[in-house]
Amino acid sequence: MKGELVSVLSDDLDAVEAEGPRIGDQDLRSLYEAMMLSRALDDRCQNLHREGTIGFYVSSSGLEATSVGAAHCLHAEDWVFPSYRDAGMYLMRGGSVQAWLDQLYGNSGDLLSGRQLPSHHSLPGGRFVSISGTVGAHLAQATGCGLAMKARGDRHAVLASFGEAAKAQGGFHTGLNFAGVFAAPVIFLCQNRRLGAELGEPADREGSLAARAVAYGFRGELVDGTDILAVIKVVSEARERAVEGGGPTLIEAALPMHGNPEAPVARLRRYLELCGLWDAAWEEELRGRGRELLDAAVARAAATPQPPTDSMIFDVYAELPWMLREQREVLKRGYEPGDGHA
Amino acid sequence: MPELSMVEAVNFALREEMRRDERVVVLGEDVGALGGVFRATDGLLEEFGEDRVLDTPLAEGGIIGSAVGMALYGLRPVPEIQFVDFVFPGFDQIVSEVAKYRYRSGGQYPCPMVIRAPYGGGIRGGHYHSQSNEAYFTHTPGLVVVIPSTPHDTVGLLRSAMRSEDPVVFMEPKRIYRSVRGDVPEVDYSVPIGVARRVREGRDVSVFSYGAMLHECGRAAATAAERGIEVDLIDLRTLLPLDIDAVLESVAKTGKAVIVQEAPKFCGYGAEIAAILAERALLHLEAPVVRVAGFDTPFPYALESTYLPDAERVLAAVEQVVNF
Structure with missing residues (x-):
């Protein structure tokens, strides 16, 4: 089964206006800025990884429309259960470039105290929870978060983002089964980068995701993942459905396996240009601002020392049990003969 | 308050805490309409409604995973694993998610919950309804592991667990769910996590145990007393974090130690107690430490009474170390 592919962006401005979501000019430009910054940040991080400065990195290149577009639809009280390719979402949820980089460096500025492999970020204020290394472990958690919202009578929604794996x-x-059974207010967003040459044509034998949603008893959508207006359209509809008690939605954002990673940004740029909202000088200004921001943040992250040695034993529990109190003392003064017991 | 059985004590503590704290929710297989296969959650659905008592599909990963999302959002979920033998489909959620969330997020996302699970043999349940797998959890930093042995402690410890900021694996000795009864005060008392209980004072030998085995140890200690051996019987109650002071003080007094668990012996919880005694109490020890445990086999069905430690085996170990 193959779903109907939702797409909006085209050179026909009347058609875009008729089918697309209502977004003001200033918001359109802000979305473009966010995509540009997300891309610039990702490019820089890929370079840091290639040159060996950071030990691990997962790129979000080509996912700017889905990541930024989906986050744009959320309200501040909504929660995000992200994947590790959601740099755009991180920035949209209030994460700073500096905090992102500090996490990659595992330095003492890292909000996570250097506890996680690079690319496993989290943000408390942004309701952007800690990313797991186990692929798919967060989907039932997203459902549980939605059930908690229901139990408390809160009209919020949860966005769970994941890759095709x-x-x-x-x-x-x-x-998804739990979400369907309990009509949890969750938007499941699969950023599928393994589709064939034609959008919506599965490259593997696992088949269409939108069709699976039917089996779970809720709505499935297939959307052009390079088209930010189409993403915003389906995600905002899904959010509306969620908070109105209409249950979850599974959205498969199609990203061609061998497609041009520039496509998401280039397509919005083309649209802005047609609308008279883009010019080369602004583009240059954005790029320059991004470069400066990144240069400063990278320099600062590199200069920030490691977390203090004894920070290792905190946050295992709310309070230190006796084993960790003993081990903290050892860490503070260094190992000495007779410490074998600690 | 009349006497309660162990399982009635679980039900009582859940109900009282759900009345007191509207963040507490219960979820699991058949916990709602049926009231739980052991009736531990009987009547909760009627009183608190289906937003707080969730009959879930049969999927332990989904039960624990959902509880994680609830906990992050600020609820106090109490997921039930129907038999701890079935925890493994949810094991990844417990060890990789529940236990790690606070740590891996630098303290941003605590994940407090109480994972209730009946455990242990002696009910003719075969190896999918009889295991005592506490050591998997006690080997996981970030988890608290509690095993009560009396109705009083079941209520007091379950209260503490539901009020804890840490995730607690709360293992209930189902073999004594109904056979062990006791007074439960009506006042809102709690039993602190991390504090052992001296069940019987003695100067000759320390016996450390927990859960259903504690009662076998009690019987063994009574018989030992008739033979002139005074057992210092300690109910550990919390396995992680262990009340190390209670262990060391007892052995400093007796110089002899027997550890009783129904789990397989090799790398079981008793091994940790034995190692701590070797590291910190060697000069007090007057005899080798002896562990009484299940065999290093999967839990057998037909021969379960042979497999499980009982008062006789505990008594033999007590006499062995005393006569060393």
Whole structure:
């Protein structure tokens, strides 16, 4: 089964206006700025990884429309269960370039105290939860968060983002099955980068995701993942459905496996240009501002020292049990003969 | 308050805490309409409604995973794993998610919950309804592991667990769910996590145990007393974090230690107690530490009474170390 591909952006401005979501000129430009910054940040991080400065990195290149577009639809009280390719979402949820880089460096400025492998960020204020290394583990968690909202009578929604690999995991099934059974207010967004040359044509034998949603008893959508207006259209409709008690939605954002990673940004640029909202000078200004911001943030992240040694033993529990109190003392003064017991 | 059985104590503590704290929610297989296969959650659905008592599909990963999302949002979920033998489909959520969230987020996302699970043999349940797998959890930093042995402690410890900021694996000895009864005060008392209980004072030998095995140890200690051996019987109650002071003080007094668990012996919880005694109490020890445990086999069905430690085996170990 193959879903109907939702797309909006084209050179026909009347058609875009008729079918697309209502977004003001200033918001359109802000979305473009966010995509540009997300891309610039990702490019820089890929370079840091290639040159060996950071030990691990997962790129979000080509996912700017889905990541930024989906986050644009959320309200501040909504929650995000992200994947590790959601740099755009991180920035949209209030994360700073500096905090992003500090996490990659695992330095003492890192909000996570250097505890996680690079690219496993989290943000408390942004309701952007900690990213797991187990693919798909967060989908049932997103459902539980939505159930908690329901239990408390809060009219918020949860966005769970994942890549195409997660759809083979048990966590995908349990997360979506529970969401369907309890009509949880969750938007499941799969950023599928393994589609064939034609959008919406699965490259593997696992088949269409939108069709699976039917089996779980809720709505499935297939959207052009390089088209930010189409993403905003389906995600905002899904959010509306969620908070109105209409249950979850599964959205498969199609991203061609061998497609041009510039496509998401270039397509919005083309649209802005047609609308008279883009010019080369502004583009240059954005690029320059991004470069400066990144140069400063990278320099600062590199100069920030490691977390203090004894920070290792905190946040295991709310309070230190005796084992960790003993081990903290050892860490503070260094190992000495007779410490074997600690 | 009349006497309660162990399982009635679970039900009582859940109900009282759900009345007191509207963040507490219960979820699991058949916990709602049926009231739980052991009736631990009987009547909760009627009183608190289906937003707070969720009959879930059969998927332990989904039960624990959902509880994670609830906990992050600020609820106090109490997921039930019907038998701890079935925890493994949810094991990744417990060890990789529940136990790690606070740490891996630098303290941004605590994940407090109480994972209730009946455990243990002696009910003719075969190895999918009889295991005592506490050591998997006690080997996981970030988890608290609690095993009560009396109705009083079940209520007091379950209260503490539901009020804890840390995730607690709360293992209930189902073999004594109904056979062990006791007084439960009507006042809102709690039993602190991390504090052991001296069940019986003695100067000759320390016996450390927990859960259903504690009662076998009690019987063994009574018989030992008739033979002139005074057992210092300690109910550990919390396995992680262990009340190390209670262990060391007891052995400093007796110089002899027996550890009783129904789990397989090799790398079981008793090994940690034995190692701590070797590291910190060697000069007090007057005899080798002895562990009484299940066999290093999967839990057997037909021969479960042979497999499980009982008062007789505990008594033999007590006499062995005393006569060393």
